[in-house]
Every structure is written in structure tokens, then in C-alpha cells.
Amino acid sequence: MFHNSAEFCILRMSASRAWTVGAVFLMWLFGSSLLIGAQDGITDPIEVQALRDIKSTLIDTNKNLSNWNRGDPCTSNWTGVLCFNTSLDDGYRHVRELQLLNMNLTGSLSPELRRLSRLEILDFMWNGLSGSIPKEIGNITSLKLLLLNGNHLTGPLPEELGYLPNLDRIQIDQNNISGPIPTSFANLNKTKHFHMNNNSISGQIPPELARLPYLVHFLLDNNNLSGYLPPELSKMPNLTILQLDNNNFNGTTIPDSYGNMSKLLKLSLRSCSLQGPIPDLSRMPILAYLDLSSNRLNGTIPTNQLSQNMTTIDLSNNELTGSIPANFSSLPNLQKLLLANNSLNGSVLSSLWQNKTLNATESLTLDLENNRLTNISDSINLPPNVTLWLKGNPVCINDNINLRQQCASRSDNVTGSQSTTNSTAVCQPQSCPYPYEYSPTSNLSCFCAAPLLIGYRLKSPGFSDFPPYTIRFEDYLTSGLDLDFQQLYIDSFAWEEGPRLKMYLKLYPVYNATSNSRNMFNMSEVQRIRRMFTGWLIPDSDIFGPYELLNFNLLDIYNEGTVTTSSGGISTGALIGIVLGGIAVAVTLSAVVTLLILRVRLRNYHAISKRRHTSKASIKIDGVKSFTYTELAMATNNFNISTQVGQGGYGKVYRGILADGMVVAIKRAQEGSLQGEREFLTEIQLLSRLHHRNLVSLIGYCDEEGEQMLVYEFMSNGTLRDHLSAKSKETLSFAMRLRLAFGSAKGILYLHTEADPPIFHRDIKASNILLDSKFTAKVADFGLSRLAPVPDVEGAAPAHVSTVVKGTPGYLDPEYFLTHKLTDKSDVYSLGVVFLELLTGMHPISHGKNIVREVNLAYQSGMIFSVIDGRMGSYPSECVEKFVALALKSCQDETDSRPSMADVVRELENICLMMPESDMGVSESIDTVAGKMAPVTPSSSVVKNPYVSSDVSGSDLVSGVVPTITPR
Incomplete structure (x- = not known):
């Protein structure tokens, strides 16, 4: 920002010097291109801003991320940021991995992670992060590894994580995560690893998880799980580890079906409050590790033959009876047999150690303490690497000198201690120059x-x-x-x-x-x-x-x-060459960067100066208030994150309370957004003269201190997309959906016919249709809108505007996309897609499927009701069929095949008239819909408010208020 002419002159002089320095090094720079290489694209600006927002929620005590403010993330090697080596289909580089392992980071995870749309690895392991896992991570459909273990994260697991189609591994262990496992996790069809141990996860293990085809490791030990052990888990075809220790499945039994897990290598259910018998495990051919200790299991130990891979059997601290099975003696790889604190009787089988041949590195531990064992079947000659514990058995009552050591007290710690290997290496430690x-x-x-x-x-x-x-x-x-x-x-x-x-x-x-x-x-x-x-x-x-x-x-x-x-x-020569080359590169790049910065600042200076001298004067419009930055900062508690209610390409949206108590929505442009500046001016200019009950009202704006903010009426019920989402707690009936379609269509019709000159919205979508406290639909976001062509002196006007294609994939008019010709029928197509969303609840594009194509196929095959959203309850089939037909007609590829917006409104009115009287109560508050609406009369000229009688006053037309009208 430049405050006087002297500062501007200094800037001009600096720019001149920079040009000179740049010219001196230009030839050298090209000649050295083989050394420094050409950068293949820059990082997507959306992702650059996302990384900055992510950093803003982190506390970086060790300054590991200090270079996150320098240069381009992908080409300047920001710490922990790994990118695709080349530009992708959009001409940008994209962040592939965020590797921030063990960097002493605290703070919280930012919802802006969702904007790293090509991210494959998200790694924040072994830091000190707190707060909850943002549900927005569920939007990163490319994500393969979610690694958040070893932090202090709290709150529930977001349901949205269950919709990550490419997730291979989820590691959230060693946090403080609470709440249940979302049933949506049953959708993770590519996930192999669930590592969720050492948290506070509660509730029932969803049986639906049995649908996971590739799950290999299921680690949920040390949580607060309850309920029962789902028998369905045995259907997981590739499960090798099932580890559920230290949960509370109070009084339930181990399902017999678990004995059918043919690929299971480890079954660990220690301290799970289980009871009942041990199931037959003979059908588990590779089982190596079995821990069912510290439960209330009863009955005898099954005598069926166990896997020859067995290394560990821990059945201690239960209520088992009977004798030690003889088949335990024929397990060649057995390292530990722990049967302490049961009620086993009979003999201690000496074959447990006599049948084994142990080399110098192998050992065998037999813990049989506190049972009812009365004798040893053969001699007590133990090899040196076999440990036997017998204290608390009748066999120890007689002071048998041969069992004195085995019957003595011992430490409770039987796990291995720290050890060093490779001690036989040839080289002994000698002096090497540090750090070798x-x-x-x-x-x-x-x-x-x-x-x-x-x-x-x-x-x-x-x-x-x-x-x-x-x-x-x-x-x-x-x-x-x-x-x-x-x-x-x-x-x-x-x-x-x-x-x-x-x-x-x-x-x-x-x-x-x-x-x-x-x-x-x-x-x-x-x-x-x-x-x-x-x-x-x-x-x-x-x-x-x-x-x-x-x-x-x-x-x-x-x-x-x-x-x-x-x-x-x-070599010394090579080192000198590299150093000198590096210095030259640094100087050259410094000059070039300085030059670019100065040019950008000059351009920004002219742009800002121009805007400050012209835009404010041109925006002074009656009914639109100019707010100061201070006023809006106070209204949002200094734009506290708790007041944020949404975000788009333009910037963030906050809920604010003005000094007079009015609740408003404040859309704040993100810093440096050139597109945002254009949208800012466009939206003010358009909305300042648009007044209709089905269009969001502009209350004011702020254009100072480098800020661009728009202030709207607050829409307390959010977006239409929110209410169509499967996550919405409130479902919309068909009558309500028809009402919202009708309101949206009337708002757009006003743009096409009542605005002077008419307006093409260009970005109609479910997330741009907002709902107020009475569920009145209001069209919003006019940043991409364009004025319709103005008639020439002879009264003729072209039917389209030629413009660069902008909008949202899935809603774009195909003909506009191909020809760049924007018409009113482009809005009709987009609204038709919204109608299909209302009918099906589907997204425009989901998992590679297009909603228009899918509904068309169902309609043509006579299966249309198979795609209708079941959450809207009962509905009159004839009305639904007509609504579907209207939506599909609006989504025709050819512009001329689509109805006009006036035709759309008229057909919606006819559908409303067909609605049963019982449903009219739902729709009664809707602009006095259907039966109280006058029929639309076509006109060869501009259609004026076609859904009311001609005696409506002009003031009502301007305000958009539709009075109660008796049908003609």
C-alpha cells in the first residue's frame, strides 16, 4: 500500500534497478537451465491457501514449518509437503502427501484439509494435536493413508470418513477419541487396516463391518466397547489379526463362528468380560497367537488339534477346568503356554518340554501357577532354556527338592527386556571421525x-x-x-x-x-x-x-x-563449482523474484488505487449499507472460527450479529483473490437492484483495509444440499420439495424476466439455494452472473452471451460448455439438475455416475420409482412422474428442447394443483401455492410475473411479495 508520491517514486526506482539486475543475469540463467531445471507448473492456488490455513491452526514450537511462507509449496520444498512430480490435468501441481511425523506440533487440524483434493497420505503421527478430527477430511476422496496416531485428539469419529473410497489404512490409535464406530465405515471397501486401539471408543462394534472385503488388521484394544462380539466378523475373508483386548463385552460368549476364520493368525480377546466355553479352534490352520486371558471362560480346554504355527497360548485368569490337553506337547513353535489362575487338574505333562528341541536362541515358558495340578507325568529334567512355574498347585505342597525353584515366588513381569543383537559382528567399536x-x-x-x-x-x-x-x-x-x-x-x-x-x-x-x-x-x-x-x-x-x-x-x-x-x-573443484553455481543461482533468482514482486506490487497499486477512487463511488446505492471493518469484526467476534458457517471458492461465510441485533451472513473474500474482486463488484451491482422473496437480499458491504465483504440476510436453515444429504437429520416430504422447487424457479424467473436488464445466473446448484427459517427457498451467489444481451436500436437482441465457461461440474449446460454461448436455457438445465436432486437425493456426480444419465435410464426402463428418495415418505405417484418428466425435459442436451423458465413455473403450478388436499396443509404457507395461484398466460413479449393476476400492484412486483389471490 503506497501512501504518497515519494513512496511510489522509490518503488519505480527499485523496479528499474531490478530490471537491470535481471537483464545482466538473463543470459546466464538460460545457459544454466540444465543445472537448475525448468519448473513444470506451480501448485494449485487453492491448495497453497489451504496449506496456509492448515498452518494457522497449528502451533509449531520447533519452527519446523517456518519455510511454509516461502515460495511455492511444490517447487520450494516446503517441509513435509510432497507433490506429484509433474502438473496434472489442470496444469497445476498438487499436494500428494502431507508428512508431518514427529514434529512436536500442537494446535488442531484445520477443516481446510479438504481443499487438498488430490492428497493421498495425511500423516500427523506422534505430535501433540488436540481437538476433533475434522469431518471435512471425508471429502478427500483420493486419500489412501490417514495417519493420526499418537496425538491428543478427542471427540467422535466423523461419519464422513466412511465415504473415502480409496482409503487403505486408518490409524487413530493412542488418542482420546470417543463415541461409537460409525456404521458408514462398512463402506470402506478398500481399507485393509483399522488401527483404533488405545482410545475411548464406545458402543457396539457394528456388525456391518463384516462387509469389508480386504480388512487384514482390526485393532480395537483398550477402548470402551460394549455389547456383544458380532458373529458376522467371521465372514471377513482376509482378516489376519483380531485384537479387542480390554473392552467390556459383559457376559457375552465368543461366537463359535470365530473358529471358521481360516486366515486368522492372531486372536486376542484379553480382559473383555467374556464367559462361556472356548470355541473349537482346529479350523484355523495358521493361528499362531491366542490370548483369551483375564475373562470368565469356563469348561474344559478343547482337545482338538491346533495349528502347528502356535507360538503363544494365554488362557490364564479364567475359570477353566479339566486337564492340560496332550496336543499342546506337539506344537513345534510354542514359546509361551500361560494357564495360571484356573482350576485345571491332573498331571503336568513333561512332554511339553521333552518333545521340543530348542536351539540357543529359542525358549519356552510354562506358567501353570494356581491350579489343582497334583503331579508331573515324568522326570523334572528341564533344559536350561525352559522355564516352569508351579506355585499354588498341590504338586508343590510336598517339599520336593526337585521342584523347589519351580514352586518358588517369582516376579509378575514375564515379558522380555531390552536386548542387543548382532554381538558377534566382526568389527568392534573403534574410533571414527564424527559422525561416522x-x-x-x-x-x-x-x-x-x-x-x-x-x-x-x-x-x-x-x-x-x-x-x-x-x-x-x-x-x-x-x-x-x-x-x-x-x-x-x-x-x-x-x-x-x-x-x-x-x-x-x-x-x-x-x-x-x-x-x-x-x-x-x-x-x-x-x-x-x-x-x-x-x-x-x-x-x-x-x-x-x-x-x-x-x-x-x-x-x-x-x-x-x-x-x-x-x-x-x-572433488574440491566440483564443490567450488557447485558453491559458485549456487551463489549465482541465488543471486539471479533473487533478482527475478524481486522484479516479479515489484511488478505485482505496481499492478496491485494501480488496481487498488483505481478501485479506491472509483469503486466506492460507484457502489453508493440506496438501500445498501457500507459497513466498516470494525463493525463486521465485532459482529463476528473478530471472525472467530466458531462463527464460520460455510466456505466457497470466494471465501468464508460467517454468522454475525450487528449492533442493532440483526443476524446476518457475512461473506469474506479470501486474501488476494482476483476472482473474488470481480465477484464482489458483480454481486453488489446486481443484488443492489434485485428484490424478490426468492432471492437472497443484500444488506451491505465492506470495502476497506484490503477487505472485501458482503453482508446478506441470514438463512438459518442452510442450503438445500444440506437437507438432501444422507447425513441430514430432518427429511423433506415430497410436498416440501415441490415447494422448494417452485420457489427456486420463481426466483430465477424473476431474474430472466423482471430484472432490468435480465440476468443469467450461471451457477445454479443445490448449495446456492438457501432456506430461511420458514423453509422459503432463496437463490444466492450471483458472483458468476451475467447480464442478458441488451436490444439494439431496432429492438433486436442476441439470444446468448459469449463468455468463458464457468460454473459447477454436474450442473453445466452441455451446449454452453461446448459453444461458450450462455443463455437463459443454461439456467433451466442447472435447475433441472436441482430438481433431480430433490427427487432422488443423489449428487449431480457421484462415483463417476451422472444424475441426469442415471435418472434417464431408470425413466426409460420404467423403473423410475427405484431411484426416488425413500426418505420423503409417501407421495402421489402421478405428481412425482410429472415432476420427473419436467426435470428431464429441463436437462435435455439441446437448448431448444428445454422449456423456458416461464414454462417450468407453469408446469410446477400444475403439479401443485394435482396434489391431494391432505398435502395442501404442508404447502399452504408456501407463497399460497397451487390452488390459490392464477394460471400462467403465455406472452410473445417479456413475461411479467406470470403466476399472479394482472391486477397485482407494481409495488408488489418489485418486492417480490405474492398476495393471496382468488383463482380466476
């Missing part, structure tokens, strides 16, 4: 290398003892990462509550003999490895289960960014 260290992974030679440091956790492994699986794990992980087996070193591991297995891993580069014994990964390899973890691109493993990345730390040498090869070194 000797790689312990090579059996060929010792070398200094810079490892990648990774915090990693197995969330639900299918075993209880890790050392026997170490080599298998190393092979699994390095194969998944496409690394050599020797590049992975497990620095340490520890069991955590869950049980979960936490590890610290080091990944080393491959030895390079030419590197002077200092090796490191190149940055492209670092990025590739990180993406393998963060994108969950490592293939799943049944035995290791789901994993999570806790952190991915780079040593300082990687953050310096000076080394670009795996050898870790570059």
Missing part, C-alpha cells in the same frame, strides 16, 4: 559409515519371544526395503505394553572401497528408504504383523546436503 561409526554389519572388512537411525515398532507381532525370529525379521525388512541383508543392524529391542515390540534400527550403506573408509547413503536413497516406511510400501508379514515408524533421524552429515554420492566425497 564403524559398521558392525560387514563380515568382509571394517569401515566407517554414517547410518540412518530408525525408531520402529511391531504393533501386534505373532510371537512372544523375538530372538528366534531375528534372522527372519532382518531378511523380511531388508528384502522389503530392497537392501542387502548385511545393511541392517538391530541396535536394541524391548517389549512394551500391548504387547508391542519396540526397536531401534541402524541402516548402513554398502561398503565402497574407494570412499577412504567413509561411507554414506546418497540423498535420493535416503528419501527412497524413508518413503518406504512412511508410505507403508514394505509388504505385510503375517508373523510380524503391522508396524509403525516412530522416528527417522538423520545424522548432521546428511542434513548438510553437501554430499551427493554414496562414496561420501566430491
Whole structure:
């Protein structure tokens, strides 16, 4: 903003210098294009603004997002923002991933996330975010990974998340989420992973989730779930882990059908208040981990043959009776058999350990404490890696010296402790220059290398003892990462509550003999490895289960960014060249950026100056108040987010209360919106002279301090689209829908025939039809409207306006789209689509299906009532059929085949006249509809208020008020 001529002159001088600097470097810049490359498109401006809005709701203590105000998100490498490599179909780059893992962020998630319309990965894991999960995330139909675990999020799960068609993984574990699981989650047909453990989710598990065809991991442990265990879950064809520990299915039994889960590897129902018998598990061929402990299960342990994969059987703390099944002795991979605190009797089977051959890394724990076991079937000779606990059994009453250790007290903690592996590596720790260290992974030679440091956790492994699986794990992980087996070193591991297995891993580069014994990964390899973890691109493993990345730390040498090869070194000449080139690039780009900024500021200066000198004078119109910024800020509590009621391409809409107590809607243009400025002026100019009960009234505007705001009457019942949504709590009857169609049509007819000159709306859609407290329909949003052609001196006027195509997909007139010729019939087409929405409740475009085509097919096949919205209750079929016919006629591809708006209003009136008397009560308050309306009389000239008799006063026509009229 420039306040005097001196400031403007300084700006002109700065611009001149910038031009000079730009010219000096221009040739060099083109010559260096191979070094710096050409940028293929910029980021979609809607997404740029969305990222800024997202940042505004975050508290970034560590300043990790400080570069989010610099340059373009996709081409300037904003922290955590990953984009598609090239422009997409609209010429822009788009954000593909938002990777903000473990950045110490607090604050809340912004609803503006929905504007990242091409986003595939949303990752806010391991931060301190609070507040609820925005329902608007459900609008990101491209989303594949929703990763919000490890925060402080509260509130319920939004139902809208159940409509994400491409979602592969939802991780919200370790938050404070409450409320039930929405039944809409049964629509997640591509989802493989439900990780919702460690929250406060309550209520019944929806049986409808059994419809999920690809669900692999179902982790809901440590919540407040209740009700019963749905037997239907056994129908999930690919389920491998069912983990529901620490919930309260009070007094219910384990369904017998769970024994049919042929792909289940882990069944964990610990502390779920279950009772009844243990079902037959012999039909589960790969089951490896069974935990039914701390319930009230009774009866005997089934003696059917169990899976040979069994590693863990925990049936402790129940009310089981009978003897220990002999088939437990024939499980070759068994690591833990926990049967403590039951009422088992008979003998302790020595075959449990005598039949096993254990190597140095394998162990077996048998916890049989506090039962009624009376003796041991054979000798007590235990191998050194077998642990047996017998305290609290009759076999311990006699002070048998051979059982003294097994009958003694012990610690309750039987989980593994932290351990270090690979201790047999050839290389011993020696001195390497910081931050390098000797790689312990090579059996060929010792070398200094810079490892990648990774915090990693197995969330639900299918075993209880890790050392026997170490080599298998190393092979699994390095194969998944496409690394050599020797590049992975497990620095340490520890069991955590869950049980979960936490590890610290080091990944080393491959030895390079030419590197002077200092090796490191190149940055492209670092990025590739990180993406393998963060994108969950490592293939799943049944035995290791789901994993999570806790952190991915780079040593300082990687953050310096000076080394670009795996050898870790570059020549001095190359380094000097890169540094000098970088300086030159920086200077050049600085000059160019300065030049562009100055040019933009000059252009904005002229535009703002012009607007400040001309627009305010031209907008001074009777009946439209000019508000100050302060007045509107006070009306909205300084535009507090709690007063926001909507948002569109223009900007945000707030509910405000003026000083006189009047409730208004305030539409505030987003900063820097050129399109918004055009819409701002257009809407003021048009609405200031439009007065009709079916058009939203403009009360005033604000045009100061760089702000552009429009003030309307407040429509307390929101948009028509809101009430047609499946999420709407209030349903609309057919009579009410007919009323809303009639009101909308009359408002548009007024635009086409009563406005002087007539107006083409150009953006009619269900979300631009607002409903007041009495459910009167009012057409809104005239930012895209255009004046109809003005007749020439001979009284002739073209039938169309030639203009760039604008509007909303699904509502666009096909002929206008192809020819760029906008007519009144373009509005008829859009309104016809709205009529189809009223009839079916469908969206104009949904899952690739077009509402016009779908209804047309149903109509032509005689199945029209199959697509009618069942929520509107009973309706007269003849009236519905006529309404459908009118809607489809309005949506004809050819302009000439569509009715005029006057014809539309007339036909709606006729349908109203056909409505039964019993429904008239619903419609009685609607502009005195139907039976109290006069018939429309066609005219060769402009139709004047065709739905009232000719003796209506001119003042009534201007106000749009339709008085009660006796039919003629």
C-alpha cells in the first residue's frame, strides 16, 4: 500500500534497478537451465491457501514449518509437503502427501484439509494435536493413508470418513477419541487396516463391518466397547489379526463362528468380560497367537488339534477346568503356554518340554501357577532354556527338592527386556571421525559409515519371544526395503505394553572401497528408504504383523546436503563449482523474484488505487449499507472460527450479529483473490437492484483495509444440499420439495424476466439455494452472473452471451460448455439438475455416475420409482412422474428442447394443483401455492410475473411479495 508520491517514486526506482539486475543475469540463467531445471507448473492456488490455513491452526514450537511462507509449496520444498512430480490435468501441481511425523506440533487440524483434493497420505503421527478430527477430511476422496496416531485428539469419529473410497489404512490409535464406530465405515471397501486401539471408543462394534472385503488388521484394544462380539466378523475373508483386548463385552460368549476364520493368525480377546466355553479352534490352520486371558471362560480346554504355527497360548485368569490337553506337547513353535489362575487338574505333562528341541536362541515358558495340578507325568529334567512355574498347585505342597525353584515366588513381569543383537559382528567399536561409526554389519572388512537411525515398532507381532525370529525379521525388512541383508543392524529391542515390540534400527550403506573408509547413503536413497516406511510400501508379514515408524533421524552429515554420492566425497573443484553455481543461482533468482514482486506490487497499486477512487463511488446505492471493518469484526467476534458457517471458492461465510441485533451472513473474500474482486463488484451491482422473496437480499458491504465483504440476510436453515444429504437429520416430504422447487424457479424467473436488464445466473446448484427459517427457498451467489444481451436500436437482441465457461461440474449446460454461448436455457438445465436432486437425493456426480444419465435410464426402463428418495415418505405417484418428466425435459442436451423458465413455473403450478388436499396443509404457507395461484398466460413479449393476476400492484412486483389471490 503506497501512501504518497515519494513512496511510489522509490518503488519505480527499485523496479528499474531490478530490471537491470535481471537483464545482466538473463543470459546466464538460460545457459544454466540444465543445472537448475525448468519448473513444470506451480501448485494449485487453492491448495497453497489451504496449506496456509492448515498452518494457522497449528502451533509449531520447533519452527519446523517456518519455510511454509516461502515460495511455492511444490517447487520450494516446503517441509513435509510432497507433490506429484509433474502438473496434472489442470496444469497445476498438487499436494500428494502431507508428512508431518514427529514434529512436536500442537494446535488442531484445520477443516481446510479438504481443499487438498488430490492428497493421498495425511500423516500427523506422534505430535501433540488436540481437538476433533475434522469431518471435512471425508471429502478427500483420493486419500489412501490417514495417519493420526499418537496425538491428543478427542471427540467422535466423523461419519464422513466412511465415504473415502480409496482409503487403505486408518490409524487413530493412542488418542482420546470417543463415541461409537460409525456404521458408514462398512463402506470402506478398500481399507485393509483399522488401527483404533488405545482410545475411548464406545458402543457396539457394528456388525456391518463384516462387509469389508480386504480388512487384514482390526485393532480395537483398550477402548470402551460394549455389547456383544458380532458373529458376522467371521465372514471377513482376509482378516489376519483380531485384537479387542480390554473392552467390556459383559457376559457375552465368543461366537463359535470365530473358529471358521481360516486366515486368522492372531486372536486376542484379553480382559473383555467374556464367559462361556472356548470355541473349537482346529479350523484355523495358521493361528499362531491366542490370548483369551483375564475373562470368565469356563469348561474344559478343547482337545482338538491346533495349528502347528502356535507360538503363544494365554488362557490364564479364567475359570477353566479339566486337564492340560496332550496336543499342546506337539506344537513345534510354542514359546509361551500361560494357564495360571484356573482350576485345571491332573498331571503336568513333561512332554511339553521333552518333545521340543530348542536351539540357543529359542525358549519356552510354562506358567501353570494356581491350579489343582497334583503331579508331573515324568522326570523334572528341564533344559536350561525352559522355564516352569508351579506355585499354588498341590504338586508343590510336598517339599520336593526337585521342584523347589519351580514352586518358588517369582516376579509378575514375564515379558522380555531390552536386548542387543548382532554381538558377534566382526568389527568392534573403534574410533571414527564424527559422525561416522564403524559398521558392525560387514563380515568382509571394517569401515566407517554414517547410518540412518530408525525408531520402529511391531504393533501386534505373532510371537512372544523375538530372538528366534531375528534372522527372519532382518531378511523380511531388508528384502522389503530392497537392501542387502548385511545393511541392517538391530541396535536394541524391548517389549512394551500391548504387547508391542519396540526397536531401534541402524541402516548402513554398502561398503565402497574407494570412499577412504567413509561411507554414506546418497540423498535420493535416503528419501527412497524413508518413503518406504512412511508410505507403508514394505509388504505385510503375517508373523510380524503391522508396524509403525516412530522416528527417522538423520545424522548432521546428511542434513548438510553437501554430499551427493554414496562414496561420501566430491572433488574440491566440483564443490567450488557447485558453491559458485549456487551463489549465482541465488543471486539471479533473487533478482527475478524481486522484479516479479515489484511488478505485482505496481499492478496491485494501480488496481487498488483505481478501485479506491472509483469503486466506492460507484457502489453508493440506496438501500445498501457500507459497513466498516470494525463493525463486521465485532459482529463476528473478530471472525472467530466458531462463527464460520460455510466456505466457497470466494471465501468464508460467517454468522454475525450487528449492533442493532440483526443476524446476518457475512461473506469474506479470501486474501488476494482476483476472482473474488470481480465477484464482489458483480454481486453488489446486481443484488443492489434485485428484490424478490426468492432471492437472497443484500444488506451491505465492506470495502476497506484490503477487505472485501458482503453482508446478506441470514438463512438459518442452510442450503438445500444440506437437507438432501444422507447425513441430514430432518427429511423433506415430497410436498416440501415441490415447494422448494417452485420457489427456486420463481426466483430465477424473476431474474430472466423482471430484472432490468435480465440476468443469467450461471451457477445454479443445490448449495446456492438457501432456506430461511420458514423453509422459503432463496437463490444466492450471483458472483458468476451475467447480464442478458441488451436490444439494439431496432429492438433486436442476441439470444446468448459469449463468455468463458464457468460454473459447477454436474450442473453445466452441455451446449454452453461446448459453444461458450450462455443463455437463459443454461439456467433451466442447472435447475433441472436441482430438481433431480430433490427427487432422488443423489449428487449431480457421484462415483463417476451422472444424475441426469442415471435418472434417464431408470425413466426409460420404467423403473423410475427405484431411484426416488425413500426418505420423503409417501407421495402421489402421478405428481412425482410429472415432476420427473419436467426435470428431464429441463436437462435435455439441446437448448431448444428445454422449456423456458416461464414454462417450468407453469408446469410446477400444475403439479401443485394435482396434489391431494391432505398435502395442501404442508404447502399452504408456501407463497399460497397451487390452488390459490392464477394460471400462467403465455406472452410473445417479456413475461411479467406470470403466476399472479394482472391486477397485482407494481409495488408488489418489485418486492417480490405474492398476495393471496382468488383463482380466476
